[in-house]
Amino acid sequence: MIFSEADTILYALVIPLVGAIAIALAGRWPNVRETVTLTTAVCLAVVVWSLVPSLQAGGRPELQLGEMLPGLRIAFKVEPLGMLFAALASGLWIVNSVYSIGYMRGNNEKNQTRFYICFAIALAAAVGVAFSANLLTLFIFYEVLTISTYPLVAHKGDEATVRSARVYMGILLGTSIGLLLPAMIWTYSIAGTLDFTPGGILEGKIAEPLVGLLLLMFAFGIGKAALMPIHRWLPAAMVAPTPVSALLHAVAVVKAGVFTVTKVFVYIFGIDFLFNQPSHRLIIWFACFTIVVSSFIALRQTNLKRLLAYSTIGQLSYVVLAASVLKPLSEVGASMHMMAHAFGKITLFFAAGAIYVASKKTEITDMRGIGRRMPWTMAAFAVGALSMIGVPPTGGFISKWYILGGAIQDDNYLALATLVASTLLNAAYFLPFIFAAFLYEEDVKPVKPHGEAPWPMVAALTFTALLTFAFFLFHQPIADLEAQILVK
Amino acid sequence: MAVLGLYNYFIFAVLLMIGLYCILARTNIIKSLIGLTIFQGAVFLLYISTDKIDGGTAPIIQEGVENQIFANPLPQVLILTAIVVGISTTALALAVTVRIKEAYGTIEEDKIQEMDREL
Amino acid sequence: MIxxxxxxxxxxxxVIVAVGILRTDNLFTAVxxxxxxxxxxxANFFILDAADVALTEAVIGAGISTVLFLGALALTAEYDRSPPVGTWVPLLTSSALGGVIIFATLQAPRLGDPNAVVHKHVAPWYLDRTPELIDVPNVVTAVLASFRGYDTLGEVFVVFIACIGVMSLLGRVRPRRDSIEEDEFDKRTDNLRHHLIPRVVGKMLVPFIVLFGLYVQFHGDFGPGGGFQAGALIAAGVILYSLLEGGPRGRELVPEWFSSLLVALGAFTYTCVGVVSMAMGGRFLDYSVLSHDPVHGQHMGILIIEAGVGMTVTGVMITIFHAFSRRGIR
Amino acid sequence: MEWVYFGTSIAILVTMVLAVVRGLIGPTIFDRVLAVNMFGTKTVLFLAVISFLSGRPDFLDLALAYALINFIGVLAVLLFFQSRGVRRDAEAEREADK
Amino acid sequence: MTLYDQLPALVVVVLLFTAPITYMLRLHGFPWFSAMAAVVTSFVVACSLAATTIGGETIIYEMGGWPAPYGIVLHIDALSALMAMLITGASSAALIFGAKSLADEVGEETAPAFFAAWLLCTAGLVGMVITGDAFNIFVFMEISSLSTYVLISAGPDRRALISTYRYIVMGTVGATFYLIGVGFLYMVTGTLNTADLAERVGQVEDIRLVLVAAGFVSVGLAIKAAVFPLHSWMPNAYTFAPNAVTVFIAAASTKVSLYVLMRVDYAIFQNSIANHDIQLTFFLVPLGVLALFAGSMLAIYEKNLKRLLAYSSVAQIGYIALGISMTSVAGLTGAIVHMFNHGLIKGGMFMAVACLALRYRTVNVANLAGAGKAMPWTMAAFVVGGLGLIGVPLTPGFISKWYLVLAALDEGWLGALLVAIILISSLLAVIYVWKAIEVAYFGEPRSNAVPVTEEAPLVMLIPTWIVVLAGIWIALDTSVTVGLASIAAKTLLGVEL
Structure with missing residues (x-):
């Protein structure tokens, strides 16, 4: 190794920021700018992935930048869960950049430089969230992520978009400042630290019913996890350009939410401690409720991206549900589902964006027969949808398998029933659309006949669809790695 | 007798009331400022009332006179300062008033407020 | 008793006069x-044995302040034309204030009570130790100039800043064209130049007033007086001259640059004494180190700083008066 | 002797009250000016008597200062009145210009 | 006597000494230079005082060599040193920042007077925080107030005059209230020295005068500190003052009154009036809470950016008031740190606004559309400051809010309510800060507006960024501010260090 592991963490944070500055400087020459973006993405991925081997060997690289107050450090520590998240985000950024180039050019969007800059900053924030060694550091990057994605969501700049973007930021900032921050300060005042510690830091320091209150403050304070009733920002964010929805609202931002929830359960409360507190059931109920209700809402959507948004809400609650079952298998399942859902959902968004660029269609009802014009795109869409439903041989099957295993370990029939019901509902809202796309005739001929979207987009979505299959086949190393999070 | 001995404080309170009322209830700037001087004057009275001592005289030591009782010099010093501070404030406020009159053409606060609202 | x-x-x-001020809508009457x-x-201060304060209040409150108010009235308005705004809130506020004070002072020491705490703590020390430490008969001067010299320094800077403020408010911006410039005004009124009796008597008085001011300045150690009172008196002399002869001639007598220089110089002198005493190894404003004999040093220090105070106050009062009078008549 | 001083000072105080009353009720400006002037003179007298009463005649200085200030104050008032005529003329001119 | 022993006096004497010189020497450019030199010297002295007191030491300096309680003493502990640092630092920064803008606004002719007033304003504020004498506080309060009036009235708009007048009346009433309170205290104790007062006031039998004195002092200082609802003088005063003056007074002046409030209430009354902590809480908590909501709401509906920030100050003063009212080490630490941090944040933000005003010739929020592109550095500074007001981590605002919330959590259920209030008002801060940011970055410039293409000059940008970065630095390395503040809090509460 040329650098120490601590340096590597620092580079992982700095590279996207340097990239952002470079993009700003290269803003005048689109080709250079996009080359810079791609280069940055590749560099980041290489740097992040270079940490995997040492992690598999049981290493936990650390880096401390400073101490704000006694016990409040700005520090980073790589552990399996965070590694998974960072690897996912950085890897998919490459694919997404390729896709973005096609999308932004195909659509002739304005303010492209700002778009790429904010994207890079958001990625830096996502890596920061992933590698945080304590709640405070995580909180900082969590907020940076919110703020840096606002310009992306508001990209279009018209009145309706700005209003939606305000909802987006209002809910995310509001919940984080209003609930997460006090929960954090409360934790600090009880435990005297905010470090993520295997086995938790709160054991024996707080009792019911306050545990329940704190738990709820965390669960709803982390607005990015989109538990109902604070899910509204996610559909609102769908006004963003599709690459944003794809990477940020299928991967980085929403995963930051459920990732934080999982981390709080595992490293702040400690699953053994929390398991003995009756109030963790509350979260299970909320998660089940969210899964079922969001699926029903998705059923009624006619806008494809909104449908995907509600689907995401449901899928995120899978992770929350899995995490709050608090059994080893389900914790692993939670992390697996983050990954599986990421591959599946990014494929779906890519496909939705490709359809938009090629045909300017956004409504499901207009898309009958589109599979004939865009076979690759719709095939990939079908793969993604199957993964959402959990059909083998897609990645979604694996993660659901683990989650179900956890639920059975716990004899949690509510969770079991919810999983089964939601699988059916997912099938109910995805399958008719896919059938219609392939089997029906177009009702209305498009103004301009079109085929597939620009090639970078098709390449990207094909690649992610393939990843979905790959995850089904090669998930074992990841499962082994994630099992380490439960070791005290 | 005891009550009469407290008369100074009552007058202090009354003057303070008159001063404050004048400041708050009048919109004419000069009138408010006169109220302000009454308000400050009341405080001078409070301090000076504490320096008096029965059978005493001003704290200026006379040669050759034994066993004199002197009034307390400290409040006097404080009030000397306060009087000068008071006149300084008044002078500055009056200068501002003159400029207000030049800028607005009136020294009635309610009218000035209306004029500013129109802007 | 008396x-x-x-x-x-x-x-x-x-109280009667205060109520009168409150009730009248003629600003001139109010002044x-x-x-x-x-x-x-x-007068009340005088019977309460506060001779220095009585002198200051008379010179500053009744003299300078009245002149300033009249000057401002001439430049603004003579009548209070506003109806009182919602009288209930001010009335309640001020009544509450009065009530609180009366409640608080019911048990306060009565006037002249020799057992009052104020006469037992710090004050006796000043009275006992002044002859030995500072050796000036006027204890007020001793406390003012030495024991609490730092306060007095602050006070000098307060008048200094007031002067600066008035100058920057009234010195810079030209009055609007429709106002009568002072020279023109001077021509129209002749001031009091053609009123023989005031002019003769008044002008005769000017040197005496200045002389009396100097007496108050230097006799301040022995009797009531000191820099503030003296400065105000000397300034009153110059003001009298300006009233009699008109502003322009007044400014010939004491040019503006001179009076404003006097202001800064006085404050500077005072601070310098402090700095010198620091340089000579004492604390700031510790006059004892100025001479071999501490008491002599105190005398010297008090003399210089009182002179500084006198200079500043004279300068300030003259400058402010001129600033108002030069503004012309609107 | 003291009672003489005391009686005198009371008498002066009563005169002062009269002056204040005149100052308050006016009705003309000149009543008020004279009231102020009279009040000033009475204060000077009062101070003088009091300083004898309290056995500190050296405080006559103060009375002297009062007298001087009083004189200046009255002159300022007179000047103010003289200028008032000019002020009113100027106002009239301004009105005419409009 | 070495120079080191003279440092406590020097911090204010340097300023007082330079003021008349500044006024007398009418050379071109000299007034600004001499004022700057004096203020920076004073800042250095204040820093060295802070270095001495950070160990918990208290410096007593006897003015004129007379011992307390007969003479006036300077009393410098961690709290006063921290405040002195804030004041002189803010003054230096604003002065250096304002070199150009003040030259435009003030003019050559009045420059000597203006800069002398600036020096005296700084001297007055510093004098208030370092003195150990209750009456001396009044004298220096008046120096600072009068010079502040002069500075504000130098504003270009005629409304500066009426704002000055209102400030004079309110300020004088406040100062007089304080004077009455001190008078009552003197009546019952016979002394003016604060340490002596604290001791003797405890032996007073009839407590009524002390109670009323506490009331007068608190209300008077609350007026000067613009605690809601006594704040009415403040927004306009900030708005119409010259820009550099706003930077200075917004950063320093109201904080000093809060400092005195804290000092007097904790050092003098806390030990003598039974249940004084509860009374203080009942006085300040409602006002603080109201200030938080009213200030934030007014800021949200305000169209003028300077006044928006002024209303935000009303709200931020509410935080400090809440911290003071909690009478716990954490609460006081939070309040003191917030005084300092808010000074830095607001100073930086007003500097950014001054830069905007220089180019846009207006500070109406609606007219600033496109500022994000035209003046990226200025707006970035504004954004960082805004994040500080909200209390985002890595900004100084976060540290102080952290302590305030910690302190509130110790207060039980009522504390939980306070936490909620603090957080809701942070959210309101998000709204009003965002309002400006959104227009600047995402708004479309009006068609009839003159386009601005130039960034602010470097002489203004560099000081702005120094202040902003200083803010970030003290958010990352809190050893100095929190160190001094916690020592100060413990001293005030009489807790063992």
Whole structure:
């Protein structure tokens, strides 16, 4: 190794920021700018992935930048869960950049430089969230992520978009400042630290019913996890350009939410401690409720991206549900589902964006027969949808398998029933659309006949669809790695 | 007798009331400022009332006179300062008033407020 | 006993005058009454054995303040034309204030009570130790100039800043064209130049007033007086001259650059004494180190700083008066 | 002797009250000016008597200062009145210009 | 006597000494230079005082060589040193920042007077925080107030005059209230020295005068500190003052009154009036809470950016008031740190606004559309400051809010309510800060507006960024501010260090 592991963490944070500055400087020459973006993405991925081997060997690289107050450090520590998240985000950024180039050019969007800059900053924030060694550091990057994605969501700049973007930021900032921050300060005042510690830091320091209150403050304070009733920002964010929805609202931002929830359960409360507190059931109920209700809402959507948004809400609650079952298998399942859902959902968004660029269609009802014009795109869409439903041989099957295993370990029939019901509902809202796309005739001929979207987009979505299959086949190393999070 | 001995404080309170009322209830700037001087004057009275001592005289030591009782010099010093501070404030406020009159053409606060609202 | 009788009289008058000020809508009357107010206040201070304060209140409150108010009236308005705004809130506020004070002072030491705490703690120390430490008969001067010299320094800077403020407010911006410039005004009124008796008597008085001011300045160690009173008196002399002869001639007598230089120089002198005493190994404003004999050093220090105070106050009062009078008539 | 001083000072105080009353009720400006002037003179007298009463005649200085200030104050008032005529003329001119 | 022993006096004497010189020497450019030199010297002295007191030491300096309680003493502990640092630092930064803008606004002719007033304003504020004498506080309060009036009235708009007048009346009433309170205290104790007062006031039998004195002092200082609802003088005063003056007074002046409030209430009354902590809480908590909501709401509906920030100050003063009212080490630490941090944040933000005003010739929020592109550095500074007001981590605002919330959590259920209030008002801060940011970055410039293409000059940008970065630095390395503040809090509460 040329650098120490601590340096590597620092580079992982700095590279996207340097990239952002470079993009700003290269803003005048689109080709250079996009080359810079791609280069940055590749560099980041290489740097992040270079940490995997040492992690598999049981290493936990650390880096401390400073101490704000006694016990409040700005520090980073790589552990399996965070590694998974960072690897996912950085890897998919490459694919997404390729896709973005096609999308932004195909659509002739304005303010492209700002778009790429904010994207890079958001990625830096996502890596920061992933590698945080304590709640405070995580909180900082969590907020940076919110703020840096606002310009992306508001990209279009018209009145309706700005209003939606305000909802987006209002809910995310509001919940984080209003609930997460006090929960954090409360934790600090009880435990005297905010470090993520295997086995938790709160054991024996707080009792019911306050545990329940704190738990709820965390669960709803982390607005990015989109538990109902604070899910509204996610559909609102769908006004963003599709690459944003794809990477940020299928991967980085929403995963930051459920990732934080999982981390709080595992490293702040400690699953053994929390398991003995009756109030963790509350979260299970909320998660089940969210899964079922969001699926029903998705059923009624006619806008494809909104449908995907509600689907995401449901899928995120899978992770929350899995995490709050608090059994080893389900914790692993939670992390697996983050990954599986990421591959599946990014494929779906890519496909939705490709359809938009090629045909300017956004409504499901207009898309009958589109599979004939865009076979690759719709095939990939079908793969993604199957993964959402959990059909083998897609990645979604694996993660659901683990989650179900956890639920059975716990004899949690509510969770079991919810999983089964939601699988059916997912099938109910995805399958008719896919059938219609392939089997029906177009009702209305498009103004301009079109085929597939620009090639970078098709390449990207094909690649992610393939990843979905790959995850089904090669998930074992990841499962082994994630099992380490439960070791005290 | 005891009550009469407290008369100074009552007058202090009354003057303070008159001063404050004048400041708050009048919109004419000069009138408010006169109220302000009454308000400050009341405080001078409070301090000076504490320096008096029965059978005493001003704290200026006379040669050759034994066993004199002197009034307390400290409040006097404080009030000397306060009087000068008071006149300084008044002078500055009056200068501002003159400029207000030049800028607005009136020294009635309610009218000035209306004029500013129109802007 | 005698004091209380006088107090009853004077204080009652004070309240009557204050109510009169409140009720009148003629600003000129209000200013006149506030002059009376100050005079009563001064007389009251005198019977309360505060000779220095009485002198200051008379010179500053009844003299300078009245002149300034009149100057401002001439430049603004003579009548209070506003109806009182919603009288209930001010009335309640001020009544509450009065009630609280009366409640608080019911058990306060009565006037002249020799057992009051104020006469037991710090004050006796000043009275006992002044002859030995500073050796000036006027204890007020000793406390003012030495024991609490830092306060007095602050006070000098307060008048300094007031002067700066008035100058920057009234010195810079030209009055609007429709106002009458002072020269023009001077021509139209002749000031008091053609009024023989005031002019002759008044001009004769000017040197005496200045002389008396100097007496108050240097006799301040022995009797009531000191830099503030003296400065105000000397300034009053110059103001009298300006009233009689008109502003332009007044400014010929004491040019503006001179009076404003005097202001800064006085404050500077005072600070310098402090700095020098620091340089000579003492604390700031510790005059004892100025000479071999501490008491002599104190004398020297007090003399210089009182001179500084006198300079500043003279300069300030003259500058402010000129600033108002030069503004012309609107 | 003291009672003489005391009686005198009371008498002066009563005169002062009269002056204040005149100052308050006016009705003309000149009543008020004279009231102020009279009040000033009475204060000077009062101070003088009091300083004898309290056995500190050296405080006559103060009375002297009062007298001087009083004189200046009255002159200022007179000047103010003289200028008032000019002020009113100027106002009239301004009105005419409009 | 070495120079080191003279440092406590020097911090204010340097300023007082330079003021008349500044006024007398009418050379071109000299007034600004001499004022700057004096203020920076004073800042250095204040820093060295802070270095001495950070160990918990208290310096007593006897003015004129007379011992307390007969003479006036300077009393410098961690709290006063921290405040002195804030004041002189803010003054230096604003002065250096304002070199150009003040030259435009003030003019050559009045420059000597203006800069002398600036020096005296700084001297007055510093004098208030370092003195150990209750009456001396009044004298220096008046120096600072009068010079502040002069500075504000130098504003270009005629409304500066009426704002000055209102400030004079309110300020004088406040100062007089304080004077009455001190008078009552003197009546019952016979002394003016604060340490002596604290001791003797405890032996007073009839407590009524002390109670009323506490009331007068608190209300008077609350007026000067613009605690809601006594704040009415403040927004306009900030708005119409010259820009550099706003930077200075917004950063320093109201904080000093809060400092005195804290000092007097904790050092003098806390030990003598039974249940004084509860009374203080009942006085300040409602006002603080009201200030938080009213200030934030007014800021949200305000169109003028300077006044928006002024209303935000009303709200931020509410935080400090809440911290003071909690009478716990954490609460006081939070309040003191917030005084300092808010000074830095607001100073930086007003500097950014001054830069905007220089180019846009207006500070109406609606007219600033496109500022994000035209003046990226200025707006970035504004954004960082805004994040500080909200209390985002890595900004100084976060540290102080952290302590305030910690302190509130110790207060039980009522504390939980306070936490909620603090957080809701942070959210309101998000709204009003965002309002400006959104227009600047995402708004479309009006068609009839003159386009601005130039960034602010470097002489203004560099000081702005120094202040902003200083803010970030003290958010990352809190050893100095929190160190001094916690020592100060413990001293005030009489807790063992």
């Amino acid at each position: 004091t209380i009788v006088f107090s009853l009289f004077l204080l009652t008058m004070l 006149m009454l506030s002059g009376i107010f100050s005079l009563i206040m001064a």
